[in-house]
Amino acid sequence: MSGTTILKPDLGFVNEVIRSGGESLKKCYQCATCSVVCNVTPEDKPFPRKEMLQAQWGLKDQLMKNPDIWLCHQCSDCTAYCPRGAKPGEVLGAIRKMSIKEFSAPGFLAKMVGQPVFLLVLFAVPVLLLLAEGAGHVPAGKVAFGLPGGFLFSMKWIDPLFTAAALFALASLGLGVRKYWKAMAADLPADRAANINLGAAIKETVSEILAHKRFQKCETTKGRSTAHLLVFYSFIGLFITTCLAFVKMILDPGTGYLAYLHHPVQVSDSFLTGLFAVYKIIGNASAVALVAGILLMMSNRFKNAKKAGMGSYFDWLFLTIIAVLGITGLLAELLRISNMPAAYPVYVIHLCFVFFLFAYAPFSKMAHMFYRATAMVFARATGRG
Amino acid sequence: MAQDPILVIGGGISGLTAAIEAAECGCEAVVVEKNAYLGGRVAQLNKYFPKLCPPLCGLEINYRRIKENPRLTFHTQAEVTSITASGGGYNVTIQVAPRFVNDKCVACDACAQACPSERSDDFNFGMSRTKAAYLPFDQAFPQKYVIDGASCKADCGKKCQEACKYGAIDMDMKPETLNLKVSAIVMATGWNPYDITRADNLGMGKVKNVINNMMMERLAAANGPTSGKILRPSDGKEPKKVAFVQCAGSRDENHLPYCSYICCLASLKHISYVKEQYPEAQATMFYIDVRTPGRYEKFYWKVRDMEGVTLTKGKVAKIYNAQGTDDPVVVIEDVLSGKKVEEQFDMVVLASGMEASQRTRPVPVSVSYTPEGMIIPSSLPPGIYASGTAKSPVDVAKSMQEATGVALKSISKLLSAGGAN
Numbered sequence: 122m123s124g125t126t127i128l129k130p131d132l133g134f135v136n137e138v139i140r141s142g143g144e145s146l147k148k149c150y151q152c153a154t155c156s157v158v159c160n161v162t163p164e165d166k167p168f169p170r171k172e173m174l175q176a177q178w179g180l181k182d183q184l185m186k187n188p189d190i191w192l193c194h195q196c197s198d199c200t201a202y203c204p205r206g207a208k209p210g211e212v213l214g215a216i217r218k219m220s221i222k223e224f225s226a227p228g229f230l231a232k233m234v235g236q237p238v239f240l241l242v243l244f245a246v247p248v249l250l251l252l253a254e255g256a257g258h259v260p261a262g263k264v265a266f267g268l269p270g271g272f273l274f275s276m277k278w279i280d281p282l283f284t285a286a287a288l289f290a291l292a293s294l295g296l297g298v299r300k301y302w303k304a305m306a307a308d309l310p311a312d313r314a315a316n317i318n319l320g321a322a323i324k325e326t327v328s329e330i331l332a333h334k335r336f337q338k339c340e341t342t343k344g345r346s347t348a349h350l351l352v353f354y355s356f357i358g359l360f361i362t363t364c365l366a367f368v369k370m371i372l373d374p375g376t377g378y379l380a381y382l383h384h385p386v387q388v389s390d391s392f393l394t395g396l397f398a399v400y401k402i403i404g405n406a407s408a409v410a411l412v413a414g415i416l417l418m419m420s421n422r423f424k425n426a427k428k429a430g431m432g433s434y435f436d437w438l439f440l441t442i443i444a445v446l447g448i449t450g451l452l453a454e455l456l457r458i459s460n461m462p463a464a465y466p467v468y469v470i471h472l473c474f475v476f477f478l479f480a481y482a483p484f485s486k487m488a489h490m491f492y493r494a495t496a497m498v499f500a501r502a503t504g505r506g
Numbered sequence: 507m508a509q510d511p512i513l514v515i516g517g518g519i520s521g522l523t524a525a526i527e528a529a530e531c532g533c534e535a536v537v538v539e540k541n542a543y544l545g546g547r548v549a550q551l552n553k554y555f556p557k558l559c560p561p562l563c564g565l566e567i568n569y570r571r572i573k574e575n576p577r578l579t580f581h582t583q584a585e586v587t588s589i590t591a592s593g594g595g596y597n598v599t600i601q602v603a604p605r606f607v608n609d610k611c612v613a614c615d616a617c618a619q620a621c622p623s624e625r626s627d628d629f630n631f632g633m634s635r636t637k638a639a640y641l642p643f644d645q646a647f648p649q650k651y652v653i654d655g656a657s658c659k660a661d662c663g664k665k666c667q668e669a670c671k672y673g674a675i676d677m678d679m680k681p682e683t684l685n686l687k688v689s690a691i692v693m694a695t696g697w698n699p700y701d702i703t704r705a706d707n708l709g710m711g712k713v714k715n716v717i718n719n720m721m722m723e724r725l726a727a728a729n730g731p732t733s734g735k736i737l738r739p740s741d742g743k744e745p746k747k748v749a750f751v752q753c754a755g756s757r758d759e760n761h762l763p764y765c766s767y768i769c770c771l772a773s774l775k776h777i778s779y780v781k782e783q784y785p786e787a788q789a790t791m792f793y794i795d796v797r798t799p800g801r802y803e804k805f806y807w808k809v810r811d812m813e814g815v816t817l818t819k820g821k822v823a824k825i826y827n828a829q830g831t832d833d834p835v836v837v838i839e840d841v842l843s844g845k846k847v848e849e850q851f852d853m854v855v856l857a858s859g860m861e862a863s864q865r866t867r868p869v870p871v872s873v874s875y876t877p878e879g880m881i882i883p884s885s886l887p888p889g890i891y892a893s894g895t896a897k898s899p900v901d902v903a904k905s906m907q908e909a910t911g912v913a914l915k916s917i918s919k920l921l922s923a924g925g926a927n
Contacts, residue, residue, distance in 0.1 A: 152753070152794040156839035156846060157823035158707065164846040167839055202707060202823060204758030 130179035134219070138176050141235065142433025143215035149173040149207035155199035160338035161192065163506045168192065169199055169209040176212060185223050186304040188505060190216050191489075191496030196339030197429030211430040218435045220492060224297035224304075225483035234484035237434055247476035254278055256469045264460045266383035266453075272465060279379055279472075286480040293483035294491045301492060305499050313503045322502035326494060342425050344417070351414025352443070358407030365400035383457075405454075412447040415440060439486035446474040510595050510689040511536050512916045515586050515869065518546020519565075519902055520894030521694030523909035524916070526571050529578035533917055536686065537580035538600055543646040544569070544580065546696050550629065550720060552727040552734075552779065554902050555771060555802065561902075562645050569647040581684070582648065588870050591887065594922075595689045604679035606653035611674035613641055613649045620669035625657035627731070630724045633739060634731035639666045639675075644729045653677075690889045690916035693871070693881060694909065695863045697895040700755040700762055702858040708754055709825035710856060714740040714832045716825060718754070718858040719772050726779040736783050738853040740832040745852035748780050749836050750791040751822040756859030757794065764878055766859030767899040770797045773857050774809040781812055790816040790849070792838055820847075825854060860899040889919045 139146055151174060156167035168189040175183050184190060190213055197210040222231040233239035254276040266272045273279060306314065329335060333353070336346035362382065370378040382404070419440055422432055449471035456464035482488060500506060514525040517539030525535040537544070545565045548554065554561045572578050583603040590597050607617075623638035638657040641649070653666065653675070660677070667675045699720045703711040710716050715738045717725075728734035738745045750773040755761035770793065777789040796817065798806040810817055824837035834854045839846045865879030874885035881892040891912040894905035 150757075150794065151841065152757075152821040153839035153841050154821050154823040157821070157837050162846070166844045167846045170839060170841070171844065202760070204753070204760060204821075206759050 128178060128180060129182075131181040132179050134181040135176065135179040137219060138212065138215050141215035141218050142435065143176065143208075143212035145206055145208040146173070146176055146212050146215075147207075148205040149177060149203075149209070149212075150205055152204060154202050154204060155209045158198045158202045159193075159196070160198065160340065161194055161196065161335050162189070163192075163500075169213050172213055172216065173207065173209055176216060184216055185220055186308050188305055188496040188500045190220060191493040192500055192505075193217075194336050194339065195429075196336075196342055196345075197425065198339065198341045200430055201341040201428040208430045211433070214433060214436065217489065217492070218433070218486075220301070221297075221484060221486075221488045224300045224492070225293050225488060226296060227293075230481065231484040234438075234481050235435060240438075243481065244473065244477065246480070247473040250282060250476070251276070251469055251472055254282070256472070259462060259465050264457050264462055264464050266457060266464075266468060267379070272468070273379055273383065283379065283476065283479065286476055290479055290482040294488060297483060297488070298491050298495045301495055302499060305496075309503055316504070317502045319498070319502050322498045325501055326497045329497070330494065341428050342421060344421050344424075348414050348417035348421055351410045352418065353414075355407040355411035355414060358403050358410070362400045362404035362407065365403075369400075383454075408447060408451050408454075411443070412451060415444045415447055419444065435486055442474055442478055442485070446471060446478060449474065509534065509920050510687045512690045512692065512913075512920055513538065513586070513596070513598055513686065513688040514692045514694060516546065516692075516694035516696050516863075516894075516896075517541070517544040517580060517582070518694060518696045518894070518905075519548040520696070520896075520905040520909045521546070521692065522565075522568050522572070523906045524692045524694060524893055524913040525578055525580075526568060526575070527910050527913035528917055528920075529575045530571070531913075531917055533577065533920055535578050536688070537578070538584045538586055539580060539582050540585050541642070542582050542605065542652040543642045543648070544572075544582065545647065547720075548902060549643065549646075550723055550727075552723045552730070553775065555775070555805075556903065558775065558778075565647070566645070572647075583652075584684075586870065589691065589890075592687065595687055595889065596691060598686050598688055598691070600684040600686065602682040602684060604655065604681055605650070606655065606658075606675060606677055606679050607639075607651045608674050608676050608679075609650070610672045611650040611670075612672055613651060614671075615641070615651075616669040616671065617651055617653075617666035617675060620665040621658075622662045622665065623657050623659050625654050630731045631718075631721045633721060633724060650674075690891070690919040691871075692909075692912050692916055693864075693869060693886075693890065693892045693896050694894050694912075695867075695869060695896045697860040697899070698863055698866065700766075700859045700861045702755050702761075702856050705755055705758075705761060707824050708751065708822070708856055709827075709834060709854070710858075713825050713827045713834045713854075715745075715852065716834050716854045716856060718856045719769060719776065720858075722776045722779070722855045726776070726783075736780060738832070743832075743852065744784060745780070745787065746784060747788045747850075747852045748777075748790075749822070749834075749849070749851040749854045750776060750789065750857060751825075751836065751854060752791065752793040752796075752857045753821060754856035754858045756857075762859045762861060762878060764859075764899065765797060766857075767797070767799075768901050769857035769859060771802050771805065771901075773855065774798070774806055776855055777809050777812070777815055781814070786814065788814045788816070790818055790851075792818050792820055792822045792836065794819070794821050818842075860895055862896055864896065889916075891915050 153170045156162060156170045162168050193213045195210045195214055200208045200210040225231050233243055260272055333346045333350050366378040366382045449467050453464050453468040453471050456467055511534030512528050514521045514535060514537045517537045521537055525537045529535045548561045549565060551561045581602050583605055585601050586598055587601050588599040617639040618637040621637040621639040624635045625638055626632045627634045627636045629642050639651055639653045641651050699718055702708055702718055724730040725732055725736050756766040773791055780787050780789050796806060809815060819841045820838035822836045822838050825834050828835045828850050833850050833852060835848050835850045837848050862879045871890060874882045876882060881897045883892050883897055893908045893912045
């Protein structure tokens with residue numbers, strides 16, 4: 122050993138981990154049960170014991186540039202077997218929240234999404250934007266969202282608004298992921314940095330994610346991979362639905378794509394009887410899968426709470442947003458089909474939650490898919506597994 | 507001066523010490539022991555601290571003191587079923603199970619040889635079997651056979667009775683109920699090895715050749731199931747590579763949240779047993795922290811420095827059977843090197859902790875327990891005292907010190923009650 126390593130504990134960081142759902146952090150006595158019962162950790166320098174020590178010592182830098190915090194899928198086997206009730210699964214969840222905050226810009230939004238006191242302010246944004254656009258206006262006649270002259274047409278800026286929110290989120294996430302990658306790469310030994318095969322790593326990671334292979338190694342919370350698979354594929358389905366609606370808008374200009382998403386199926390509509398009728402089927406199937414998946418996730422959380430911990434505000438905010446979004450989406454559709462004007466307010470609530478999910482994605486737990494995928498690619502590309 | 511006796515619940519090292527000390531001071535003492543023999547857990551040990559001598563030697567001395575003292579009486583296979591306060595003392599009820607063997611027994615073994623039924627030998631933790639007519643172990647005190655009523659089929663035409671030349675077998679013995687008035691009570695109810703099958707990741711009962719530390723004592727003891735030769739249970743092979751797993755159930759809020767105090771030293775002692783029999787054997791002790799309090803630190807240094815002994819920091823949290831063999835594999839994270847390691851052994855010894863007996867077998871006294879089932883001494887009614895592992899995990903020496911202390915307290919209570927009579 123040459124030279125001296127000076128550790129710089131960041132006590133503010135320790136306290137923030139504790140406040141963010143890792144309140145059991147200090148109970149850890151480093152026995153390493155957690156690393157042994159973990160089925161998803163690499164063998165060399167396994168997690169989560171070392172992360173528990175780094176967090177106790179306030180070694181923020183080491184944790185922030187560490188791919189392992191995202192390789193953890195919070196199976197909670199560690200939490201179930203922890204002899205001290207230190208809940209490593211929950212602590213790593215809190216660290217991941219802080220990693221999101223560290224890398225997603227602007228920082229003030231990350232801070233607001235992480236704290237319950239700002240919840241109403243965050244919600245006020247879509248509510249005010251939608252009201253300003255005329256969401257309060259209820260058209261007379263048959264209940265419809267997307268027909269020419271219908272509800273959505275009273276909101277002129279709705280497409281640009283949602284598109285802008287999505288683009289903002291993508292830009293922030295893109296920058297965040299880049300920063301995270303750089304932080305991880307900066308710490309890489311030269312021999313490992315020289316052998317990066319990014320293409321293969323991405324390919325392997327995508328196939329792993331599509332099959333949820335790693336997730337299925339969880340034991341204590343076995344059912345979680347099924348619930349996550351449902352939600353994951355429903356998001357892909359809803360993304361495809363949106364893209365198809367967008368294509369239709371280009372082919373059939375004059376209305377918005379949001380309008381097409383909520384267009385009632387009419388046999389006389391050549392687009393709908395043809396290829397594009399498919400998007401309605403995909404959209405509805407995905408919505409049902411989404412609601413089923415998210416409710417399953419919530420019930421799993423309650424079922425496993427004793428062994429795995431209850432989760433933090435950050436977790437439940439994300440679950441609730443998706444659950445309300447899914448339920449109000451389906452409800453609005455049913456009310457519309459039943460020609461009940463209650464469809465309009467339900468639909469506005471649905472839009473608020475969609476906006477919340479889109480605009481705040483880089484700061485909420487939604488960001489996990491980007492950061493975790495990045496860490497998984499990085500780990501594979503650099504031989505971490 | 508007619509005084510009521512001191513009741514001692516538990517005939518282990520703590521209870522015997524309290525009763526003998528009190529009796530030798532001129533007081534009446536009554537020991538109630540649930541086993542068919544006195545000596546408790548200590549009788550099961552191969553060697554004990556601090557001198558690593560055979561405990562039966564120390565127990566012998568106590569047995570002689572008992573035999574020579576008319577003021578000390580004891581009941582084996584007996585349990586206290588009720589305790590009620592009465593005029594400064596207590597009325598107690600004792601249930602005595604039938605031994606089916608009377609005092610005429612000379613321990614000639616004829617009954618056991620004639621007996622056709624067998625039972626699992628609980629003294630050896632099920633690693634051997636005895637006849638339904640049996641002597642708990644060779645130096646058992648009282649030196650009298652027992653007939654296990656549950657295992658005796660009684661359809662053999664009473665072969666044991668015919669075989670006994672001394673008329674010592676009495677199959678008509680009935681359970682007895684004794685009522686006593688006592689002046690003070692010592693609770694020396696002792697401990698059980700924690701049932702580590704409850705830790706589903708440690709393989710006890712599922713993975714071959716995983717045993718607990720008390721089983722290791724029996725394997726090493728000359729009067730044990732292997733006559734003192736350490737052999738692994740599945741195939742009788744001499745183990746040349748043995749793992750010792752510390753904190754198997756202790757310091758674990760899912761099991762026993764406290765440190766059981768004795769297990770680190772017990773495992774180091776077991777390593778010395780293994781090295782004594784197989785000097786070339788390898789022994790690895792996996793620990794969180796090695797806790798060898800006081801002067802025992804020296805013993806830790808001695809074993810640590812033996813050739814072939816490795817002490818690895820890292821808790822074993824997974825044990826499985828290596829495929830196609832009888833060998834267990836332990837999984838750890840070596841904390842000092844930061845590597846997750848799997849290592850194959852011939853045998854694994856789990857250092858299962860001490861669980862207070864009253865956690866599974868409560869004593870009929872109004873008393874507060876810690877959440878882990880330990881007696882809180884200050885909550886005991888006046889004139890009732892706790893000693894030894896009933897109130898915290900302790901070693902033999904500490905148990906005996908405490909026993910002497912509660913003997914003095916009981917005598918003082920007895921004398922003050924005597925004044926009131």
